[in-house]
Amino acid sequence: MSLNTKPLSANEDWCLKRRVLIHCQYVFGIGHFVRTIELARSLSMHFEVSVVNGGEAVPNYDLPFGVDWIQMPAIYKEETAEELRSVDPIKSLEQCFAERDVILECTVRRIMPDVLITEHFPFGLLFESEVIRLIERVKIFNPHSKIVSSVRDVIESKNGGMHDDHICRLLNRYYNLVMVHGDENIVPFSVSFPKLSHIQVPVLHTGYVVQTIGQKPQKLDIPRVVASVGGGRLGGEMLDSILKSHRSIFEHWEHSLMIFVGAFQQIKDDLQSYADENSLSSVTILDFNRLRYQDALANASLAICMGGYNSVIEAVSAEVPVLTYQRKFYGNNQEQECRIQLFQKAGFVESFGSDELAPESISARVLAVLAKKRPTSHKIRMNGAEESCNMITSLFGNA
Template sequence: MKTLLFYCQHILGIGHLIRSMAIARGLAQDFKVYFVNGGEVIQDFPIPAGIEVINLPAIKTDSNFRELQVPEGFADVDAALVYRRELLLEVCDRIRPTVVMVELFPFGRRRFSPELIPLLERAKDYGAKTICSLRDIVVTKQDQDRHEAKVCKLMNRYFDQLLIHGDPKFLPLDNSFSRVQDLNCEVHYTGYVVPDADRKFAPRTEADPPMILVSVGGGRFGHELLNCVAEASQFLEDKIQHHIQMFTGPFAPEAVFNQLQAIATQCSNLTVQRYTPDLLSYMAKADLSISMAGYNTTLNVLQTGVRAMQLPFTGNDDQEQRLRSTRLERLGMVKVIDPTDLDPILFSLEIIKALGHRPTRQSFCLGGVEITVLRVKALVEQEILV
């Protein structure tokens, strides 16, 4: 069986990891997949059969997305990258991959160039095809022209294919990267990556109590939203029948989790947990989703058609989530939360209002996993035919 090395570096949330693992799961039907995880290991995160996970010493960032944090046992980030580079090269030598798939780089994660460029060069020595796996929106930079020039140079030197996991009818990559036409490699849209695109949801029954779902992805940020909803739950207790199911995220600080748990003990309508590997099941049964506006959570909203309120993350001037959620709000599909709305009493009224709203339904391409697999196989088979 052909081998595929998939590199994923998540440093703040868990969206990159969820999307990458969904793609790896699809590819594992045709390739022996080695999944390199450069971020923190998440307890109870499901690993699909047929995938070997290689955990590098974890590098993450602070909650403001401004500085990389040094893994335990290393003097600095550069020392960690040197160590990780040698591990990556050892893996590459061992498996001699047919394909190397790198998530986000070089559109982002260029700080990881010291380990990634040697990996790509070594893989090329073995004749591997190289692919960039990219979400629908990339982060813009202060010096955007210089940034885009560097991206084009790296893409044209090291990559055979760019797969954009989005729907160009909704958000073309050109909205956040203007030089797509200057890329010399194959460029394809795959549609959005949904881990369970064909999943059927059981109809709600009387045994399912009315529920509001609250989530913030990985949990390194969004604490102000969690606190606001927790405090609002006390006001809502005798106003609506809904139970509030809150997930703080696996990376939420202990102090934040304990504070929310303390509030929950005083409220009959609030349950606080850290993490579920199946947020989609909860969302399918919810009457309202209150969340951040990350890629995967937003796709859960689109897939289930649930009413949704979203608070976009804007740390480090990142406009990715705001751009996507604002576009959906214009289509009548979600309600964007402004940070100034996070007053418990006022927010309670917004929740009641949202429960009475019927969202607009729109069709987007959600076949990202299947189309990605087809594109990767076509690239490999094209090389074999040549």
């Protein structure tokens, strides 16, 4: 199925009367947050946009001007834990959900949105009760509202999951559109959601929603390697291994190393202690900082990252060699593994696994990537925010 997604005109003043509410929730990394930010930034050029955020506040990350940002009591989840947890240790999980419910009801009453976008739901069901109540409230206050699912390129499994039938039922009952933020020529959605044909509403690939890394040439004394685990809590073992392999790589290839720890990690002091004790003067270890990371990446000679949505596509968009860490996740979550394998098949990245974290293995992989010829251009659709805006506009026709 398809929609008429003609480009927006700056003179379409009627769009300014439309109100968009985005529900955003993340529990590990910040991929959902980053996509929501870029989507909200683009939509705010044509709509009144509000975001209700249920994840932990992200440090050193500027929110888009003109977007109404509503922070709910934050909830997260440890990788190996079975239950959700309140970020505020004083509040119980039950208190968090109760307060969030009040905030969501008040927000819907105040905004009466024309469009509700649910980031990742219903493809992720951890917050099903909350989001279903939100959808039903939106429909009560604005029966003509449109409900849109915003989802990344890959779900959690290569072969689908046990809840896929339920997900299809929710989409067919409540939704008007599914926006898949990826390029079907690189990562077909059916790879991780094989019951795609069971969805009865339009499912459209927007291209990747990404803040493209601009080239800002700087005169560096020596080449730079940038290593990052993105914004989340996981992957500290990768940064530790890269740090410990630095001297060995430096003996064959003189370079500087910039390491960015995750937004919610507490490992910077340990990494810095190792660098100091081993006199690694060409190593810089930094807290998570979105703008500084982008500037570093724009001038990198090699990017080393995990397989998260934003980590991969931002590194690829910087047009530098990319080495990705194919980490094994608890519960057999294969999202990053699937993305890495498909991007590697297309020739955009190289990878190493959890069994290759020894410094000598990392050194060999880095030197091999640097010696390999890269594609001369990256033919990947990266206009996902703009296309999403066009798709949402088209839901209303010319009304």
